[in-house]
Amino acid sequence: MHTASAGNANDNRTALGIACGMGAGALWGLVFLAPELVRDFTPLQLAIGRYLAYGVIAATLIAPRWRGLAASISRRDWIALAWLSLAGNTLYYVLLSTAVQTGGIAMTSLVIGFLPVAVTIIGSRDHGAVPLAKLVPSLLLCAAGAMCIGWQAITAPASGDAGRQLVGLACAIGALMAWTAYAVGNARCLTRLDQVSIHDWNLLTGLVTGAQALFLIPVSLAFEPIRHAGIAWAQFAGVSVAVAVAASIMGNALWNRMSRLLPLTMVGQMILFETLFALLYGFLWEQRLPLPLEVAAFVLVVASVLSCIAAHRRHPRDAAPSQSVTGEQLA
Template sequence: MATSVEHIGASSSAGATARGVLAGAGAGALWGLVFLAPELAAGFGPLQLSIGRYLCYGAASVALIAPRLRAVLAALKRREWLSLAWLALTGNIVYYIFLAAAVQSGGAALTSLVMGFLPVLVTVIGSRDHGAVPLTRLLPSLLLCVAGGVCIGWQALAAPSSAATADRLLGLGYAVCALASWTTFAVANVRCLFRTRLSVHEWNLLTGLLTGGLAMLLVPISVFMDDWSRPAAEWLVLAGTSTGVALLASILGNALWNRASRLLPLTLVGQMILFETLFALLYAFAWEGRLPTALEVGAFGLITAGVVSCLSAHRRPSPV
């Protein structure tokens, strides 16, 4: 009987891991779209792009959570409000401003490269958790991820570009800031999801509600800093881009990510962010109308091998 129970527990754990990996891959596929948004609405600055996306995210969140808003608010404590505000700021507002600035200054490929190191950081931080897979067992996966990132970086930096060297360096700096912001969010979000009694869907919508409120505070700053005298056609492009990214990446993508964060340990959650890098590059190739180079194909292979290696490190031996 004990063996049967252990076998059932192992099967359940394997099923949860599979569902978590699928949710993480789906989130990455949707999040990869955010790298195209600054290209689609290239005439607008990072602040305007962030305001557009997160006002739409906030409005959609309010509409979806309205039927349960009173019950959800009654269950929230002060600590959870502060956590939601912190996550909305670091993982949405600050992150996307730096990401949009990085794409517009250094290009989508260079930005994807820097963000590709996010799984390494999150995995190293997660390895310090109690009961986590030791870092020594994760080392092959991390080395494969770094090798894949180096391939992408070599290609991105060596490829001919119309951007000036100073702009590319500035884009690199913005991308590093985006990396730091999203690493903070990824780790804090996992911690909060394990503490709260709310569902992952409710947590995502509350994050969107607060993000929309923060985006409204950015409007006066953007009016002072950016050019708002534009033709109606350009505003329609921004509205369409913002709505699409808000619904696909923020509502659906974040919901899938929160689901993965509850099903997987932090050391494995970090690896799931690699899917965002892969899909962002695939979308960039489609946007640029070209096939990947040999280095980029090699990077895909290395990153995929890194994820598989990480899954193997987390697999528990089957009971005899």
């Protein structure tokens, strides 16, 4: 009876974690559209606008309980927040925006689509993780889906010259590396920090990222002169606030909750939802239906996630992915 109850509890954790992962992916996919909506602004300006808004919102929400929360954060935690904010927010978004503006949404989605492979391979070394051998079918399906998207991007008529495409590819690979480091580091921090709620960790991340954005303003002013009209700045502000609320506040909160519910090997697979939604939004933006290779990519990616879920259901977890998580910690 106890075994059956434990099994149901694990199933419920997994289902809730997957739902949170899907929600985060749907919100994060909007990030791929932002550079297209305000193409007149540089990637650095986009990052500053988004993360200044994120920081202001986070500071407002965290102010009432700042004193008690700050006392529970150690020097080690602040250092972790600093590098996680840089890798997963500031650096990632600058590289992603550059990749979208120079290489296009499809190519960028392809490279980011390999995030599950990188994170899953790293997570397979964690204690109690599903052995990598059992995840091979899922990883192969993921890689096949990403290759379908890549082949479509390569064979489609290029919108720019080869040099721009290479710059876009290099930035997308850089974004892949930055976000892989963030996904792994953030999941492990959430496992360690039982005294900090997911909501507060997200707000603290916003606070640190907002501070980093402030330091980038002089850099932007020095190399990127202000030359936009008032209406363009209004549109830029609207997009920045919308992305900050949807992706940084709501999307990060869902992702952090998922990170405490699922093992790291499964966390990696959830990143695929961002790729899927980014492609969907790209099709809507371009006002077209997906091509055969793109449909195949959708099918393969979904099959990859389902295969990963099946592998975790068959693998008895000796240890929960993040110890015991109370309702307060998930708030």
